Amino acid sequence: MTLLAIGYSRVQVAVSLSISEHALRLYIGSARFKLGASNTTHAVARVLSQGLIVV
Structure with missing residues (x-):
């Protein structure tokens, strides 16, 4: 999640x-399920x- 948060694809x-990738x-x-996130x-x-993370 940290890498996604800083803009990595x-x-x-x-x-x-x-x-x-799979x-x-x-x-x-x-992680999305556990966080109750839609995307x-x-x-x-x-x-x-x-x-949970700091950027």
Whole structure:
């Protein structure tokens, strides 16, 4: 989420973490569900507002 919050694309995040884009989509989907977010942008906003990450 931190990398997404600072503006990385999904491809850049996947490369940075040395995982596949598919795995990243699964991880983001899981985080979105746990956060009750409707999309990735909403999930990033939630983690920022809850202080779970600092950018």
